[in-house]
Amino acid sequence: MEIVSENYSFGGCQTVYTHRSETCGCDMTFGAYLPPQARHGPVPVLWYLSGLTCTHENAMTKGGFQQHAARHGLAVIFPDTSPRGTTVSDDEAYDLGQGAGFYVNATRDPWKSHFRMYDYVVTELRNLVTEHLSVQDKHGITGHSMGGHGAITIALRNEALFESLSAFAPIAQPTQSDWGRKQLSAYLGDDETAWAGHDSTLLLEEYGWKGDILVDQGASDQFLDLLKPEALADMMARRRQPGQVRMQRGYDHSYFFVNTFASDHVAWHAERLL
Amino acid sequence: MEIVSENYSFGGCQTVYTHRSETCGCDMTFGAYLPPQARHGPVPVLWYLSGLTCTHENAMTKGGFQQHAARHGLAVIFPDTSPRGTTVSDDEAYDLGQGAGFYVNATRDPWKSHFRMYDYVVTELRNLVTEHLSVQDKHGITGHSMGGHGAITIALRNEALFESLSAFAPIAQPTQSDWGRKQLSAYLGDDETAWAGHDSTLLLEEYGWKGDILVDQGASDQFLDLLKPEALADMMARRRQPGQVRMQRGYDHSYFFVNTFASDHVAWHAERLL
Numbered sequence: 001m002e003i004v005s006e007n008y009s010f011g012g013c014q015t016v017y018t019h020r021s022e023t024c025g026c027d028m029t030f031g032a033y034l035p036p037q038a039r040h041g042p043v044p045v046l047w048y049l050s051g052l053t054c055t056h057e058n059a060m061t062k063g064g065f066q067q068h069a070a071r072h073g074l075a076v077i078f079p080d081t082s083p084r085g086t087t088v089s090d091d092e093a094y095d096l097g098q099g100a101g102f103y104v105n106a107t108r109d110p111w112k113s114h115f116r117m118y119d120y121v122v123t124e125l126r127n128l129v130t131e132h133l134s135v136q137d138k139h140g141i142t143g144h145s146m147g148g149h150g151a152i153t154i155a156l157r158n159e160a161l162f163e164s165l166s167a168f169a170p171i172a173q174p175t176q177s178d179w180g181r182k183q184l185s186a187y188l189g190d191d192e193t194a195w196a197g198h199d200s201t202l203l204l205e206e207y208g209w210k211g212d213i214l215v216d217q218g219a220s221d222q223f224l225d226l227l228k229p230e231a232l233a234d235m236m237a238r239r240r241q242p243g244q245v246r247m248q249r250g251y252d253h254s255y256f257f258v259n260t261f262a263s264d265h266v267a268w269h270a271e272r273l274l
Numbered sequence: 275m276e277i278v279s280e281n282y283s284f285g286g287c288q289t290v291y292t293h294r295s296e297t298c299g300c301d302m303t304f305g306a307y308l309p310p311q312a313r314h315g316p317v318p319v320l321w322y323l324s325g326l327t328c329t330h331e332n333a334m335t336k337g338g339f340q341q342h343a344a345r346h347g348l349a350v351i352f353p354d355t356s357p358r359g360t361t362v363s364d365d366e367a368y369d370l371g372q373g374a375g376f377y378v379n380a381t382r383d384p385w386k387s388h389f390r391m392y393d394y395v396v397t398e399l400r401n402l403v404t405e406h407l408s409v410q411d412k413h414g415i416t417g418h419s420m421g422g423h424g425a426i427t428i429a430l431r432n433e434a435l436f437e438s439l440s441a442f443a444p445i446a447q448p449t450q451s452d453w454g455r456k457q458l459s460a461y462l463g464d465d466e467t468a469w470a471g472h473d474s475t476l477l478l479e480e481y482g483w484k485g486d487i488l489v490d491q492g493a494s495d496q497f498l499d500l501l502k503p504e505a506l507a508d509m510m511a512r513r514r515q516p517g518q519v520r521m522q523r524g525y526d527h528s529y530f531f532v533n534t535f536a537s538d539h540v541a542w543h544a545e546r547l548l
Contacts, residue, residue, distance in 0.1 A: 007526055007528050007530040007531075008492070008494070008522075008524040008525045008526065008530065008531065008534070009530040009531075009533065009534055010533075010534050011534075014530055061335075061336050061529065062335050062336060064338050064341070064533070066530070066533070066534075067338070067533070067534070067537075218282070220282070248282075250282040251282045252281055252282065254281050255335065256281040256282065256283040256288055256340070257281070257282065257283075259283065259284075259338070259340070259341070260282070260283055260284050260285075260340075260341070263341075
């Protein structure tokens with residue numbers, strides 16, 4: 001791991017690292033916030049997965065997570081949203097290819113050689129972070145939009161690896177949305193049975209979640225028809241799944257929305273991780 | 275004023291406006307955060323002036339001011355840092371021309387026709403904001419770097435117009451710095467007596483400030499030699515000026531620094547404005 005930048009923040013340190021990823025077959029960049037408490041001993045980790053078009057940087061600079069992480073004593077990891085580089089396949093559309101990894105392991109050309117964000121987050125980066133930073137092997141996960149989809153699907157498929165789960169405006173039912181069908185088809189092929197393993201609503205139906213789930217969704221989000229929060233809310237209700245889907249009046253899909261509720265989400269994870 | 279964007283934020287609204295500026299002779303853009311309290315009646319205004327290369331947007335998305343403004347009930351105005359547009363003079367350097375107005379009224383060609391950020395902030399935008407938004411005619415002012423210079427110089431020259439004053443890493447003595455001499459020479463000409471009216475340290479020596487002043491400065495700021503906080507601190511000490519210059523161990527010049535101390539600054543202004 002090489003350090004790209006280090007900035008003091010709320011008594012802790014916001015660092016950006018690059019490293020060679022075997023999983024993705026390219027160099028990858030991620031942000032890691034270590035709170036002041038980490039100087040005195042390892043702290044639990046909150047993973048924040050970002051949305052379409054984002055890099056590791058967006059939430060790191062606009063999300064406002066550091067102050068809450070510093071108050072509670074959590075590390076926050078900000079992975080990138082896809083492999084990157086001139087040798088990595090891409091698409092002209094903003095919602096496919098670089099910046100749009102969808103947290104799956106692609107099985108189709110031209111994507112399968114690099115687009116393995118599922119394994120990257122679940123295994124490679126987790127191991128790297130746990131080994132090299134002052135953190136405990138105790139993890140919560142959250143994310144926004146495509147990253148909310150990533151957080152829920154990764155947690156539900158790996159219940160033993162995460163203690164806490166939340167999401168901001170997740171793509172809640174990608175198998176039924178233009179934010180999902182296009183990408184799952186490209187990355188995984190046209191057999192929709194393979195898609196079910198990457199759909200929060202379907203996974204919740206199958207597995208449920210061992211704990212409770214916090215989902216915040218802006219009621220004035222411009223992408224509601226693509227996100228389909230009602231599908232997830234309905235499934236949570238039908239399963240009597242502990243948790244809450246909060247439709248936040250007035251809020252849209254932007255980082256102003258994320259920033260507003262970052263405090264609640266970090267506190268949610270802290271209560272379950274500490 | 276035309277609305278460019280509106281985003282709910284911490285129960286209030288972060289709006290971006292454009293308007294035709296008579297002072298600058300071009301269209302100007304600014305951000306205005308109105309806290310939830312503004313729905314029930316006018317609230318005081320905190321002005322945040324940004325630094326070199328910034329637009330209205332940087333502090334609005336990275337500064338983290340909205341949550342504190344919402345807690346205390348202050349509006350926050352984020353002006354741009356210069357006139358803009360293809361008809362507006364510019365320079366290849368990042369620190370002259372567009373993005374580098376230095377909060378002066380230029381008197382020299384080619385700058386004098388548009389670069390009038392002093393009058394724009396002190397008079398035109400203030401009148402526009404006070405007339406059109408749900409705010410009281412009660413103002414505090416702060417800013418970062420070039421904007422910290424702007425905040426201190428504008429407040430000291432217009433003591434009746436501002437109730438409270440603070441700054442983040444201000445360019446504290448531009449008449450003695452490469453962040454200052456170049457720009458004051460270009461905008462105001464080579465007669466240095468004209469520069470003294472735009473130097474925080476010299477203005478403080480001449481006028482003092484009616485209240486107390488809060489200055490935060492990162493002790494690991496990469497631009498310390500250009501900012502010269504020691505000049506301002508020394509002048510405050512010599513005048514026994516109420517206030518404090520806090521050298522914050524470990525912090526640099528970035529928005530991570532601003533974000534960390536935004537809470538203290540908004541509280542500082544709230545205590546003096548409410």
